[in-house]
Amino acid sequence: MMKICGPKLSLCCTILSVWAIIQLGLMAIFFYVRSPAFIEDLKIDDHDHHDAEKFLKALDTSYSTIAVNCAISAGLYVVTLAVSGWQMWVNKNS
Amino acid sequence: MGSLFRSEEMALCQLFLQSESAYTCVSELGELGLVQFRDLNPDVNAFQRKFVNEVRRCDEMERKLRYLEREIRKDGIPVLDTGENPEAPMPREMIDLEATFEKLENELKEVNSNAEALKRNYLELTELKHILKKTQVFFDEREGSLESGGQTSLTQNLLPEDSKGPIQLGFVAGVILRERIPAFERMLWRACRGNVFLRQAEINDPLEDPATGEQVYKSVFIIFFQGDQLKMRVKKICEGFRATMYPCPEAPADRREMAMGVKTRLDDLSTVLSQTQDHRHRVLVSAARNIRAWMMKVWKIKSIYHTLNMFNLDVIQNGLIAECWIPVANLEDVQLALRRGTEKSGSLPAILNRLSTHEAPPTFHRTNKFTKAFQALIDAYGVATYREINPAPYTIITFPFLFAIMFGDVGHGIIMALFGGWMVWREKPLSAKKTDNEIWNIFFGGRYIILLMGMFSMYTGLIYNDIFSKALNIFGTSWHGNYNESTLLTNKELTLDPGNKEQYDQYPYPFGLDPVWQIALNKINFYNSYKMKISIIFGIIHMLFGVILSVWNHRFFNKPMNIYCEFIPQIIFLTCLFGYLVLLVFHKWVWYGAGGADSVSPNCAPSILITFINMVLMKGYQPTPEGDPCSPYMYAGQFGFQRFLVCVGLICVPWMLIAKPFILHRNNKRKLMMSQANGGEGVIEEGGGEAAAAAATEEVHDMGEIMIHQGIHTIEYVLGSVSHTASYLRLWALSLAHAQLSEVLWQMVLRVGLTAGGTGGVGGVVTYFIFAAWASLTIAILVLMEGLSAFLHTLRLHWVEFQSKFYGGGGYAFVPFAFETILEHAETAVTE
Known part of the structure; x- marks a missing residue:
């Protein structure tokens, strides 16, 4: 029964992590399926723009990198949710 | 639902109360809460009224209870709030209460002084x-x-030698x-x-x-x-x-x-002290159990005597006379309450007598928890004139809708709807938790508005195809880029031709805007034209609706002249000029497009703004240049038709300005002639008394005043039509600003988080932190700030642009004598 954060902060973190898990999870899926809506959010170096094959390859790598990154941070938010949910429970009982 | 459409019918009633039963009757009416008493002795100051002593005694009791409550709070004893609502005690119980409080106060004071x-x-x-x-x-x-x-002591050395021993x-x-x-x-x-x-x-x-x-x-x-x-x-x-x-x-x-x-004395004292403390605690705990109920009782007694002070004394019959406003629909309930009151005191029954009056009755809208907030928005501008059309029921739909046009984003809409929905869902526990946090109270009071605004924003967000500045491709876009590799490599920007069947499917996206616009370079140009047009269309529909509502006012108040001299020219003016503008917009949307003949190609589409300005400025006929397929006109006979519309519109202006004063003037003249023929008095005498005199003064107005009034009214309407139409462009401006701001936030914050980290765990961690920043900025700027500004603009559109067309707002609110509201006020005053 360790109290780290107060009732407000833990509630705030809980809401934020629920939101983040949903959004980042969906984004991970969308990046994984190469959604064109996110085409402007990719990281493609300037010199890759001039060669079609290089460009496609960079596109592909960026899509999968960001998909993995989103999944990782969604996972981190799962941890945050667990911690803040536990803190909320602690606050409620104390 | 008639009650929401216009305010309740009210009756001014006279109430004869026996002095024995007056107290119980007023107490019953207070529980009922449907009667507004009028002060019948406004010139008498507070100290000369009949029940001053009772009010003073109540004040004294209240003071004692406050003292008790302070002491209870000082000791941190929880005050039991059972939520029960004790009835107002009978006057003779007041003495008991006073004695109890006196005893408690004295005991407490003694204990306190002893303890000190x-x-x-x-x-x-x-x-x-x-x-x-x-x-x-x-x-x-x-x-x-x-x-x-x-030897070792310094002081010793300084002392004279001969002084031996301790000094x-x-x-x-x-x-x-x-x-x-x-x-x-x-x-x-x-x-x-x-x-x-x-x-x-x-x-x-x-x-x-x-x-x-x-x-x-x-x-x-x-x-x-x-x-x-x-x-x-x-x-x-x-x-x-x-x-x-x-x-x-x-x-x-x-x-x-x-x-x-x-x-030993300390030991004794501490036992005595702890005993004193125990005693004090016991006294306070027993007081805390009852203090809520006592407070309520005292407040009720006090409010009853306050009300009784407003009554007139009937010296001959030993009774009290009150005048009050009662909703006609509740006359029965009031009668029943009065009967209960007289039964309790066992005296002669009270008499309720309906009076006729020329005074404007108060405005009373019966609301429930859902309509209350919307009614409050309207009342904040001005309480409706008695029995005038009430804009609140229409506001329930138009308010969230106009808000959503400016706030169109599925993501932000979901956040807002979830917040509103949570407040609605947890309504009971949240409202039980009374707080004096003003911001929270505003949010909670408007929970249904927030919920509706959120849901409507989700809808408009789907129409705009905008969710946190990203688009959803649910039905499959109609646009396809089919350029080959060499074209793609050599061109920086490429255009998709809507006329080309390979590039455009020739049928639009089934619902809302095509998702391809979200990543198109000319997105803003496209959105601008679209949003500007829909804001004008909705604005003109909104204003037309307001003008049409005024008919119900004119008919209800039996002013047919206003229909012929105001409403008809108004609606003709608005439709001839601005209604036609809307038609032009639709015509342009339908008529011009890619893939057809040259004369209806997008290049040929004339600017509606220019067309409209030319129309109003009565510019001459513009011939189509030789060999040019594009005509400055959208359809045959447009020039003549527009001329006709402008002329009709212009005729409406003098119609609005002159017709009413002219007819009034003629009527006045005729009446004057008739009255002279009757010897000067005949007409007025007929009705007899005040009523006829009042009616007569209403009829015979000063002509100059009428002219000025009508002039102002006309100018306001004509200029207002133009400026109000322009004012609806705020729908376009704010919605564009909102979409842009949300896109900028995504680009500047979240995109950085997605791309900065690179591969491995680092990228995930960077995304983790940046997402938190993006989310809080989204809430603070896009949902709270933008939401507030969109809310205020919507409020303005309703107050000014919509309500100016029909709403007078010159009434005063019905404030019934109700224990419920009195207790609520008193309680908030205490917690403050």
């Missing part, structure tokens, strides 16, 4: 105890130095506040020229100051000196520094004895 005296005593004894303990050390040191002989030193011991010590020491040194010797020791535990109840730190001091003069001086300084001095015997044995005595 005991505490003071206790403090003194504790201080003495500390003095005895600490000074013991000093005395021991002195004796120790004497025993060890004079007769006097001393003063006492206790002083610790922060005063340095000043005290300096003062002693200076005033006694260094001839006194001060020793001090800190008391480690804080002592309670009996007067203020604060915890203070003190120090024990002992001052040695020689001679009476110094003694006097030292004592004066001590007094000056508010140090408390205690007698301290010189002999060690006496001191020990004294310490023992002090200790």
Whole structure:
């Protein structure tokens, strides 16, 4: 029964992590399926723009990198949710 | 639902109450809460009214209860709020209540004063105890130095040789506040020229100051000196520094004895003190159980006497006469309440008598928890004139809709709807939790508005195809880029041709905007035109609706002249000019497009703005240049039709301006002639009394006044049509700004988070933190700030652009005498 954060902060973190898990999870899926809506959010170096094959390859790598990154941070938010949910429970009982 | 459409019908009633039953009747009416009493003696000041004494007694009781409540709160005893609502006690019970409170207050006061005296005593004894303990050390040191002989002591050396043995030193011991010590020491040194010797020791535990109840730190001091003069001086300084001095015997044995005595007395005192505390606690706990109910009772009694003070005395029949406004639909309930009241007191029945009056009755809209907030938005502008059309029911739909046009984003809409939905879902527990946090109360009061605004924003967000500035491709886009590799490599920007079947499917996206626009470079150009047009269309529909609503006002108040002289020219003016503008927009949307003949190609589409300006400025016919497929006109006969519309619109202006004053003038003249024919008085006499006189004064207005009024009205309407139409462009501006802001936030914050980290765990961690920043900025800027600004703009569009078309707002609200509201007010006043 360790109290780290107060009732407000833990509630705030809980809401934020629920939101983040949903959004980042969906984004991970969308990046994984190469959604064109996110085409402007990719990281493609300037010199890759001039060669079609290089460009496609960079596109592909960026899509999968960001998909993995989103999944990782969604996972981190799962941890945050667990911690803040536990803190909320602690606050409620104390 | 008639009650929401316009306000309730009210009746002015006279109430004859027997003096024995007046109290119980008013109490029943207070529970009912549907009667607004009028003050019948407004000239009498508060001290000359009949029930001053009772009100004063109530004030006194309230004071006592407040005192009790303060004491209860000081002890941290929870006040039991059972939520029960005791009835107003009978007047004779007031004496019992007074006696109870008197007893409680006296008891508490006595306990408090006893406790204070005991505490003071206790403090003194504790201080003495500390003095005895600490000074013991000093005395021991002195004796120790004497025993060890004079060689080591500095003071010993300075003393004259012949004085043998210990010098007769006097001393003063006492206790002083610790922060005063340095000043005290300096003062002693200076005033006694260094001839006194001060020793001090800190008391480690804080002592309670009996007067203020604060915890203070003190120090024990002992001052040695020689001679009476110094003694006097030292004592004066001590007094000056508010140090408390205690007698301290010189002999060690006496001191020990004294310490023992002090200790036993302290023990006794602490038991007495704890018993006093227990007693106080018991008294307060038993009071806390009842204090809510008592408070309510007192408030109710007080409000009843306040109301009774507004009544007239009927000296002959030994009764009271009241005048009050009652909703006609509730006359039966009021009668029943009065009967209950008279039965309780067992006297003659009260008589309710409906009066006829020319005074404007108060406006009463019966609302429920859902319509309340919307009604409040309307009332904030101005309470409706009695029985006027109430804009609130339409606002329920138009308000969230116009808001959503500016706030169109699925993501932000979901956040807002979830917040509103949560407040609606947790309505009961949240409303039970009374708080004086103003911001929260505003949000909670508008929970249904917030929920609706959120849901409507989700809808418009789907139409705009915008979710956190990203688009959803649900049905599959109709646009396809089919350029080959070499074209793609050599061109920086490429256009998709809507006429080309390979690139555009020739049928639009089924619902809302095509997702391809979200990543198109000319997105803003496209959105601009689209959003500007829809804001004009919705604005004109909104205003037309307002003008049409005015018909119900004119018909209800039986003013057919206003329909012919105001409403008809108004609606013709609006439709001829701005309604036609809307038609042009639709015509352009339907008629022009890619893939058809040259004359209806997008390049040929004339600007609606220019067309409209030319139309209003009556510009001459513009022939189509030779060989140019594009015509400046959208359809055949447009020029003539537009001329016709402008002329009709222009005719409406003098119609609005002149017709009504002219007809009134003619009527006046005719009446004057008739009355002269009847010998000057005939017409007025007919109705008899005040009614006819009032009606007559209403009819015979000053012509100049009417002209000016009509002139202002006409100018306001004509200029208003133009400026209000332009004002609806705020829908476009705000919605564009909102979409852009949300896109910028995504680009500047979240995109950085997605791309900055690179591969491996780092990218995930960066995304983790940046997402939190993006989410909080989204809430703070896009949902809260933008939401507030969109809300205010919507409010303005309703208050000014919509309501100016039909709403007078010159009424005053119905404030019934109801215990419920009185108790609520009193309670919030207490918590503040």
